Amino acid sequence: MKAAPGSTLWLLGHELRLAWYNSAVSGGKRRPGILSIIVWIVGWSVMHGVAFALLDALGRNPVDPALLGILAGAVLLVLSTFMLSNALKACTLALFERGDLDLLLSSPLPSRSIFSVRLLGVAASSAALFLFLFTPFAHVALFLGRPGWLAIYPTVAALALVIACAAMLLTLALVRVFGARRTRVLAQVLAAVAGALLFLLSQSFNFIFRGDDRALAQSAQNMIENGILAPDSPLWLPGRAALGEAVPLLVLVALAATACLLTIARTHRFFVKGLQQAAGIGHAAPRAAGGVRFRFRRSLFDTIVVKEWRLIARDPHLISQVLLQLVYLVPLLFLILRDSSVSGPAIAAGLTLLCSSLTGALAWIVISAEDAPDLLLSSPAAMRTIRLAKLAAATMLPLLVAALPLLWMIVHGALAGLMIAFTVTGAVLSAGLVVQWVGRPALRSNFKARGKENFLCSMLELAVTLSWGGLAWTMVSLLGAAADWMVAAAAAALALALLTLALAWLFRRRPA
Structure with missing residues (x-):
C-alpha cells in the first residue's frame, strides 16, 4: 500500500530513496548495478559466517553476562563516534548542499513534517552501515537459541536517532552563533574530528600515562570500582540493550523518542531560519573600495x-x-x-x-x-x-x-x-x-x-x-x-x- 502523496510517510519514502541512490551500493546511480548488489550480498553473507564463528566460540566458552555487556557497550560507544561523524555530514548536506528545501518549504507541506522527515533521514543514513554490519549477529544468535540479540535492531536505530538529534542541534546551534557561511566549514571540520575521535582519545591515554601499562591498568581498575566503568554504569546501557535486557532497551528507546520529539518541537522553526540564512551564502562579496587592483608576481x-x-x-x-x-x-x-x-x-x-x-x-x-x-x-x-x-x-x-x-x-x-x-x-x-x-x-x-x-x-x-x-x-x-x-x-x-x-x-x- 502506497502512502498518500504529500503525507509524512510519502516524503519519508522519498528521503530514503535518495539515501539509497547516494549510498555505496548504488554509487550515485538512479538504479544500483547488479554487480554492486551481488558484492554487497556476498559481503553480508560473509558477515553471517563471521558472526556464526564468533557466537559458536562464545557458546563453547561462556563469558560472564556483565563482561559481555561491557564489551558490547564498548563496541557501540566506538561506533557512536563514527555515527556522529556521518550524522554531521548528513546535516550539512541537508541544510547547505541538497538545494531542495526551498522547494519543499514553498509547498503546502508543513515545515514540521519536512524537518521531521529530514531528521529521520539523517538517522537512517547514519544507522544503515551499522545495521549491515551487526544484524548478522542478531540472525545467527536467533538460530543458536538467543532471540534476545534481535534487540540489536532497535538498539542501533535508537542510538542513531539520538546521535542524529545531537548532530542536528549542534549544526543549528552553530548557525545561530557563527552564521550559515561559517557553519558549513565548522560542521564539516567537526565531522572529520568526530571520525578520528577514538584514535585521538586512545593517543591521549598514551600521552598521559607515557607508556606506563601498570599505571594505566590501575587507573582503569579504579574507574571500574568507583562506578564510571562499572558493569551497571549507564555508559554500557546500549550494550546491555543490544543483548536483550528489557529495562535498558526500554530506556534507550524512550530516550530516543523523547530526544526526537523535543528536537522537532523546539527547533523546526529555527530550521527554517537556518535555511534562509544558508540560501544567501553563495552571494558575491561587494566590490572592494578603490576599484580592482591587479598584483602580478615576477615569477x-x-x-x-x-x-x-x-x-x-x-x-x-x-x-x-x-x-x-x-x-x-x-x-x-x-x-x-x-x-x-x-x-x-x-x-x-x-x-x-x-x-x-x-x-x-x-x-x-x-x-x-x-x-x-x-x-x-x-x-x-x-x-x-x-x-x-x-x-x-x-x-x-x-x-x-x-x-x-x-x-x-x-x-x-x-x-x-x-x-x-x-x-x-x-x-x-x-x-x-x-x-x-x-x-x-x-x-x-x-x-x-x-x-x-x-x-x-x-x-x-x-x-x-x-x-x-x-x-x-x-x-x-x-x-x-x-x-x-x-x-x-x-x-x-x-x-x-x-x-x-x-x-x-x-x-x-x-x-x-
Missing part, C-alpha cells in the same frame, strides 16, 4: 603555486576532507615531541604514510581537478613550468607539516631523523609524481570517489605509499638490531617504490 612559478593554495583555501568542503589526515598527525606529533627516544619504526612508518596520503589528496585536487586545463594548454606559458609549479604546490604543504617533527627527530637522533626525512621526502615526491603522470582530469566535487574513477592511479599510489612506509619501518629498525632479513626487506621496499614510479612513468598520459 610564473610563484603565481601558480599561490593560486593553487588560494583555490584550496576557498573550498571548505575540500578542506574538511583533507583535514582528517592532518588530525591523525596531531597525536603523532605529541608522541614525537613528548620524548626524544620515540624515533622508532612505528613513528617513522606512520609519518611517512600520512604525508604520502596527504600528498596524494592534494595532488589530485591541484593536478587532476584543474578547473581550466584547456586555458592552461592554450596559454603562452611553458607547460614544463606549469607542471612543475603544480607538483610543488601539492608537495610543499605536506613537507611543511612534517618539518617540525622531522627537525625535532634530527636534533635528538641525527641518523634516525635523517632516515625518516629521506623516506618522507621520497614518499611525498613519489605520490605527487604518480598523480601527475597517471592521473586523469576530474571534477573537484568527485573528491570522495577519486579512487573509483582511476583504478590504475589509485593502485600505483597505494603501492608507492606502502613501499616508502615499509622502507621507513625497516631502516629505523636496523638501528636497533641489524638482521639480514631487515636489510633484504629494506632493499625490496626501495626497489618496489622505484619500480612503481617506473610503471607510472610508462603508463603516463601523453599530451594530445
Whole structure:
C-alpha cells in the first residue's frame, strides 16, 4: 500500500530513496548495478559466517553476562563516534548542499513534517552501515537459541536517532552563533574530528600515562570500582540493550523518542531560519573600495603555486576532507615531541604514510581537478613550468607539516631523523609524481570517489605509499638490531617504490 502523496510517510519514502541512490551500493546511480548488489550480498553473507564463528566460540566458552555487556557497550560507544561523524555530514548536506528545501518549504507541506522527515533521514543514513554490519549477529544468535540479540535492531536505530538529534542541534546551534557561511566549514571540520575521535582519545591515554601499562591498568581498575566503568554504569546501557535486557532497551528507546520529539518541537522553526540564512551564502562579496587592483608576481612559478593554495583555501568542503589526515598527525606529533627516544619504526612508518596520503589528496585536487586545463594548454606559458609549479604546490604543504617533527627527530637522533626525512621526502615526491603522470582530469566535487574513477592511479599510489612506509619501518629498525632479513626487506621496499614510479612513468598520459 502506497502512502498518500504529500503525507509524512510519502516524503519519508522519498528521503530514503535518495539515501539509497547516494549510498555505496548504488554509487550515485538512479538504479544500483547488479554487480554492486551481488558484492554487497556476498559481503553480508560473509558477515553471517563471521558472526556464526564468533557466537559458536562464545557458546563453547561462556563469558560472564556483565563482561559481555561491557564489551558490547564498548563496541557501540566506538561506533557512536563514527555515527556522529556521518550524522554531521548528513546535516550539512541537508541544510547547505541538497538545494531542495526551498522547494519543499514553498509547498503546502508543513515545515514540521519536512524537518521531521529530514531528521529521520539523517538517522537512517547514519544507522544503515551499522545495521549491515551487526544484524548478522542478531540472525545467527536467533538460530543458536538467543532471540534476545534481535534487540540489536532497535538498539542501533535508537542510538542513531539520538546521535542524529545531537548532530542536528549542534549544526543549528552553530548557525545561530557563527552564521550559515561559517557553519558549513565548522560542521564539516567537526565531522572529520568526530571520525578520528577514538584514535585521538586512545593517543591521549598514551600521552598521559607515557607508556606506563601498570599505571594505566590501575587507573582503569579504579574507574571500574568507583562506578564510571562499572558493569551497571549507564555508559554500557546500549550494550546491555543490544543483548536483550528489557529495562535498558526500554530506556534507550524512550530516550530516543523523547530526544526526537523535543528536537522537532523546539527547533523546526529555527530550521527554517537556518535555511534562509544558508540560501544567501553563495552571494558575491561587494566590490572592494578603490576599484580592482591587479598584483602580478615576477615569477610564473610563484603565481601558480599561490593560486593553487588560494583555490584550496576557498573550498571548505575540500578542506574538511583533507583535514582528517592532518588530525591523525596531531597525536603523532605529541608522541614525537613528548620524548626524544620515540624515533622508532612505528613513528617513522606512520609519518611517512600520512604525508604520502596527504600528498596524494592534494595532488589530485591541484593536478587532476584543474578547473581550466584547456586555458592552461592554450596559454603562452611553458607547460614544463606549469607542471612543475603544480607538483610543488601539492608537495610543499605536506613537507611543511612534517618539518617540525622531522627537525625535532634530527636534533635528538641525527641518523634516525635523517632516515625518516629521506623516506618522507621520497614518499611525498613519489605520490605527487604518480598523480601527475597517471592521473586523469576530474571534477573537484568527485573528491570522495577519486579512487573509483582511476583504478590504475589509485593502485600505483597505494603501492608507492606502502613501499616508502615499509622502507621507513625497516631502516629505523636496523638501528636497533641489524638482521639480514631487515636489510633484504629494506632493499625490496626501495626497489618496489622505484619500480612503481617506473610503471607510472610508462603508463603516463601523453599530451594530445
